[in-house]
Amino acid sequence: MEPMWIDNEIVHRHILWPTCGDTMQNVVEEDCPRKGYIRDLSFIDCLAMDKYAPRKHLAQGQKTGDVVIGVATTMQNGKLRCSQLQIVEVRLNYKNGKNVSYSELKNKISGTLAFLGRDIPVSQDYWFLFTDKVASIAEWALNRSIYATKDTKQKKYYKIIRLSDFKSSLNFV
Numbered sequence: 001m002e003p004m005w006i007d008n009e010i011v012h013r014h015i016l017w018p019t020c021g022d023t024m025q026n027v028v029e030e031d032c033p034r035k036g037y038i039r040d041l042s043f044i045d046c047l048a049m050d051k052y053a054p055r056k057h058l059a060q061g062q063k064t065g066d067v068v069i070g071v072a073t074t075m076q077n078g079k080l081r082c083s084q085l086q087i088v089e090v091r092l093n094y095k096n097g098k099n100v101s102y103s104e105l106k107n108k109i110s111g112t113l114a115f116l117g118r119d120i121p122v123s124q125d126y127w128f129l130f131t132d133k134v135a136s137i138a139e140w141a142l143n144r145s146i147y148a149t150k151d152t153k154q155k156k157y158y159k160i161i162r163l164s165d166f167k168s169s170l171n172f173v
Helices: 008-013 024-031 046-052 102-116 132-149 152-157 163-169
Strands: 004-006 021-023 042-045 067-076 079-090 126-130 158-162 170-172
Touching: 008 042, 008 067, 008 079, 042 046, 046 102, 079 102, 102 126, 102 132, 126 132, 126 163, 132 152, 132 158, 132 163, 152 158, 158 163, 163 170
Parallel strands: 004 170, 079 126, 126 158
Antiparallel strands: 004 067, 021 042, 042 067, 067 079
16 A cells, blocks of 8 residues: 555544544544554544434435545645545454445445535545455455446445555555
């Protein structure tokens, strides 16, 4: 995974930040007091979005993803360029990646996009974060699921990310 610049400021500017924003520091302290997690990462909590605006933006049966972070794709002369929101589905509790479903992930992406609106650009790539142990099997299952739907043009936008790669590629502005 190439280096990634985290842009917390773009998340803080989103209209949902005051009601649905959180930091990894809070999540780590409340849910998972282990060392080594990314504490300075700000994100929009999609579960909080569900509570904040109950279903009025979503079609029947539609769900949302897990978190939305801010990323900048490049740095040039010490300045960020191309800042955008990045949808991340966190699947760290998966013990086996064989049951990854493209249609389920696609549903969550479209639900999250409906909530986010169009005020701030959203990346066309969608990230699915797995433990290193499960990531390869999850990627195989996702590819199989995409080919089964014959929606192969979308394959390039769905990225399985290993937790170790995610953590090692982060840079904060």
